[in-house]
Amino acid sequence: MSVVERWFGAGFTQLHPLLQQLHQQGGKLHGDVDLQFGRGLAGVIGVRLATRLGVPTKQARVKFQVDIHDSDNTLHWNRYFADSAVLYSRFQPSGSWPHGHWLESTGAVKLALAVDVIEGGWYWRPLKAWLHGVRIPLWLLPHTEAYKRIEEGRYQFYVGFNLPLLGNLFSYSGALQLEHTATIPNSATAITVAAAP
Template sequence: MPPTLFQKLLGAPFFTLPPTLRALHAGHGRSRYAGRATIVRGRNPLARLCAVIAGLPRSADDAPTTVEFVTDERGEVWHRDFGGARMSSRLWFDGDRLVERLGPVRFRFALHVNGGVLYWNTVGVRLFGVLPLPVSWFGDVRCREREHEGRYEFLVEASLPLVGPLIRYEGWLEPA
C-alpha cells in the first residue's frame, strides 16, 4: 500500500502516534467514525457571517457526530456530520504542508507531533485559492488530535482579530 497523506507529511513521527491516531490516519478508501462533539460558535455578527461562509456547524452540546474519510491518490475528503449539520473539506499535501479547503478558504498547516499529540498550526491562508490573506490573522486557528482513555479525541479552535472566537469544537470518535 502506498503511504497515506499523514504518513507522507509526518514521516517517522507518524509511527510514534498512539494507536487510535495511527488507525484514523492510516486508512485507504473509505472509513467511517462515530462519536460525540460539542460545538460553540462565536456570537459576534462577523463571526457568524464567517462561520456561514465557511460552512461551519451551529452550536450544539454533545451532538452525535460522524466522519466519513474518503482517501484517494489526490488526498482525502472528510465528510463530517454534527447532529445533522454537515461540513466537508478536502485535504492534500503541498511540499511538507497539509492543505485543507473548507468552503472558499484554503488553509496551509504545519503538522508536528509532541508527546503523542498531533498539532496543526496555520502557516498560510488563501481565499478562493488565489487571494493570500495575512497569516497573522489566523494564528489562533489550530487543531489538536490525541488519544485519551483509548479513544481518538479532537479539538479545533478558530478565533480571528476584530471578530473574536469563530468556532470551537471538540469531541471523540471511534470506528463505526
C-alpha cells in the first residue's frame, strides 16, 4: 500500500480513479505548462520567485514533466521545467485525512499542507510554514493555491502565488498525460520505463 493510500485511509476512494492510480503506482506526467506573471511590481516579484524555484521566465509556455513516487514513507515530486534545474519536493505524512496534513520540503521552505477533496480533485490548503527550520507566519510568504484534478482523462493542475494588494505574482498550469510505468512486486514504488528526455 502506498503512503498516500495509508494517509487517506477509507477516504482514498473519494479521489478520482486516475488520481488513485497515480498514487498507488507512481508515474511520470508530461506535457506543456502555461506560465503567467503579474503586472508591475507583482510581476517583478513573480519573476524573482520563479527564478529561485528554477522555473523559466522567458517563455509563456514550456515543456514540463513531474516524476512521482514514494519511498521510506515519503512522497517525492521531481519537477522538470524545459531545460531548467529540477525542482525537488518531499512530502511526509502527519496524522491522517481529513484532519492530518503533509509536510512539504522544497529547498529552505517547509509547509504543512492539508488536503481538501473536491469533486475527486486534490486541493492543497497551507496551514503552517518554516524557513530554514524557523517557524514563520504564513502571511510572510506569498499565498499559494495548488490543485490537481482530472479533466477529460488528463491530469489538470494549477500552482499559483499571490500577495495581498498586489494580486497574482506568477502561476504555472497545464494538462498532463501519464507515461507507462511498471511497478516492483510487493512495493508501492514505481519505476518509469520510458526514456527520460
